[in-house]
Amino acid sequence: MLMRESPLSASQVSCLSDYDFLALSKSEAPDDVGIGGQGGALRPGGAPLLRSKEVIGLLCQYWAIGFVLGGLKALRLPVFNYYFNLPGYQITAASALVALGWSFKVFIGLVSDCIPLCGYRRKGYMLLGWTLCLAFTLSLALVSWSGQSTILLSMGASFGSVIAVVASDAVLVDMAQREPVSIRGQLQTAMYSLRTIGNMAATLLVGVGLNSSQYGGHFTFSLSLSTFFWCLAIPSLAAIPCTICLVVEPTAVSQTIRAYAASLWSLLQSRVVWQILLFKFWNHLFHSIGSTATPGIAKIWCRVQPINSMVAHIVGFLFFLVTLVVTGRYGLQWNWRTVIWSTTIAVTGIDATVTYLIIFNVIRSEWFYLGVPLAEQFPIAVAFMVATFMSVEVADLGNEGVVYGLLTTVSNLTAPVSAMLTNLISAFFDIETPFLILDTLYVRSQVAISYAIAYGTTGLALIALVLCPRQKAELQALKQRGERSPIAGAAVVVGVVGCLAIAVASNVMSVSSGMSCSIFAGGKGC
CATH class of the missing domain: 1.20.1250.20 (MFS general substrate transporter like domains)
Known part of the structure; x- marks a missing residue:
């Protein structure tokens, strides 16, 4: 594991109080780390600007992630329960299977760290994730499926978006570590705020668009199920050119399994x-x-x-x-x-x-x-x-x-x-x-x-x-x-x-x- 160089020895660092450590970070860090000479950044490159190309590209990822995952998560009651009228155990299974991909984040992260796709450790997996998500949501939008098939296709779309989540989180870590200690966390807050807005927008779409009698609601109007899945496919499609054109990442080479495992x-x-x-x-x-x-x-x-x-x-x-x-x-x-x-x-x-x-x-x-x-x-x-x-x-x-x-x-x-x-x-x-x-x-x-x-x-x-x-x-x-x-x-x-x-x-x-x-x-x- 690569270790960061410290101006003090490990024993000296361990004796620092919070105040001393912050003071050291500000006074003895290199001047080129952080904005305006503020120190304490964990890696060089300067704090990313919110309006920069790389940040906008990542913001697009997080909004799309929030919208797609929020929409898939909200399907349980109106779609699987009322629209398809599935038995209780299958409705429970729907929620479980759609969320299953989250349990494998660590393994997806391990693969993306170790094996670049198309020369990139993060962009390649973002593209793979969004391509899978787009394929599954388009399948749901273009063809009328049974309830059981809809569950499985939704699981595939969720798994694709989780791959994009893992790659996006890794890029976020890289950017956040370039922030000086005094403001480190602001970039993460911006990303997860936008992801929450996307999640909220999808929940609102389900609440208003899938609330007629066929979905267990009382509205006299509603979206067709096909139209709803088109709404999920569009952000997945838009995320692909955003990844290609806006996400900034240097090319990388594969690590040996032995070195990475050690x-x-x-x-x-x-x-x-x-x-x-x-x-x-x-x-x-x-x-x-x-x-x-x-x-x-x-x-x-x-x-x-x-x-x-x-x-x-x-x-x-x-x-x-x-x-x-x-x-x-x-x-x-x-x-x-x-x-x-x-x-x-x-x-x-x-x-x-x-x-x-x-x-x-x-x-x-x-x-x-x-x-x-x-x-x-x-x-x-x-x-x-x-x-x-x-x-x-x-x-x-x-x-x-x-x-x-x-x-x-x-x-x-x-x-x-x-x-x-x-x-x-x-x-x-x-x-x-x-x-x-x-x-x-x-x-x-x-x-x-x-x-x-x-x-x-x-x-x-x-x-x-x-x-x-x-x-x-x-x-x-x-x-x-x-x-x-x-x-x-x-x-x-x-x-x-x-x-x-x-x-x-x-x-x-x-x-x-x-x-x-x-x-x-x-x-x-x-």
Whole structure:
């Protein structure tokens, strides 16, 4: 693994406080690194300008990614449930299969790091991803398929876009590391803000365009399914010339498998990698545990309408977007631990108050149920941006794809595990739909206890903050110390492969009518 040169030795760097490290970054970094002589950039080249060709090219990638993935994700209810009227296990499988590609980000990143396509490590994979996505969305737009075939073609389109995501993230790491420490993170904020806008636009298109009676809605007008897939194909097509003409990347040569494997093994042994991976896995796993009573509460006790749920979903995107912008503008130097635990505790308190007022029939309003918990988007967005900031700090030249893929994949891999834990815990309580219809004091108590456990696991998630660096300087000091552990490296490999196996097995089981009811597959038990 390539190591950055430091003006101090590793032992000296490890003794620096956050303030000292920042001061050193500003005073002793080379003058040609960063804008206006500001130091602390992790690689030379100067901070990219927002209006430059290379940044505009990457912005196009992220908007297209947000729109396509947002559109595919929103198909579950109007298309697979109402339009095709598929059985429940196939609808569950649709969501699982469309999201399956995200579990392989680390392997896609590894291949793109090691094997250039057409002389490029990133542009080639962007073109491959968008070409695949375009092929599958055009197939969906031009031919009328059955529900099962639509699921598989949507999975192909999603996988193509994930390939483009991985390559784009690697380019983003390269650009973000050229920013000086004082503003590093602004470029990431811009990219993910635009991706959120694309996601929000696709959700709005589904909510308005696929809301007639054939899609389970009440509008008198709607888009045909073919027209909707044309809307997804157009951004995929537009992304191809944007990649060719605007994305800036020098040509690269292939690395030998042996050299890359040795570099990757060294990376996995480093404390900075396994500590952050453990933090992200623990935090996401316990933060994602909930109660299976949630859908029933929305449908039976609060009578939430699909169109209003869609509106709340879009407003949630707006909250998420505003938080990203605020974090990028004012929060680049915030203490990561403090901001995560403070927002998590505050929002958990708000959510618990709303939930228990609904459970015990103090207030059972549709908009009360949908509106107040939107505040949850604040800690979610902050935690998301902190994770991306960490990924940029950890990556080195040549391994951007696998590092970013690894640190983001570990969050995705917790989903099937947390769903399984949620189902296991909820199985001990009488909180299924028939009980919610009865709405007795006993049922309310059962639901209340299930949520108390879920909120308790959020407290367990916060324990992982002891593993989270406070800021960029502390993370860089941890990285420069160079502590390594072969045992920890092996544990990372076993853990990632094991969680990936669980995720794939869970998704495959959800496709089978005989196994989709299994708790392991996200069901409630056969």
